[in-house]
Amino acid sequence: MNGNRIGTGQRERLYASTTATFDGDLDLIAIEYALNGEPVKLTIPEKIHAARILESRGMDLTSIGHRIGSDRSTVAGWKASDWKPGKPVPKPKRPPAECGEARMYRQHLARGEKCDICKAANAAADRRYRLTGSRKEAAA
Incomplete structure (x- = not known):
């Protein structure tokens, strides 16, 4: 068989320079x-x-x-950036935890504090995780 498939023939070769290496x-x-x-x-x-x-x-x-x-x-x-190497764009920082969030409950525990509001938020997040596999609240 002497034929070529479509698109497999010789393609144009690109050169970066003709003389310099x-x-x-x-x-x-x-x-x-x-x-x-x-x-x-x-x-x-x-x-x-x-x-x-x-x-x-x-x-x-x-x-x-x-x-x-x-x-x-x-x-x-x-x-x-006009073909110049640049620094990667930094990820936005997460806002600090506030009372009433599950992650704040963990901070209270680390400090030895008790907060019923954060404890309830953590329990709700755990229930959500067991039911859905995600700790995040459903979008409204």
């Missing part, structure tokens, strides 16, 4: 392998450079992330 800290040969979907380990600056090239060629962020070995949200963050 290094540009500062960038290994352009490794970037070229990543551009063409070949498995290679890249540093963060190399991933950003490859992602920028692929994005300029019209690829979607999910495909770019798959090719360079990063997550789509990481590539979107690089694009949003």
Whole structure:
């Protein structure tokens, strides 16, 4: 059988550079392998450079992330920060516990205090957990 399946023929090869193999800290040969979907380990600056090239060629962020070995949200963050590495967005801190919450009951116990309101909230959360598998209250 001499035929090719549709989509398996020769595809256009992408090049990071035509003459140079290094540009500062960038290994352009490794970037070229990543551009063409070949498995290679890249540093963060190399991933950003490859992602920028692929994005300029019209690829979607999910495909770019798959090719360079990063997550789509990481590539979107690089694009949003003008293709510069940035710090990850910190998770919002949980507000402090207030009296009447199950987690406050555990804090009262640790301090050796008694609070009937928190004890009742903890009992309700335990009942909910046994019935539904979740300690969270149902959304109203």
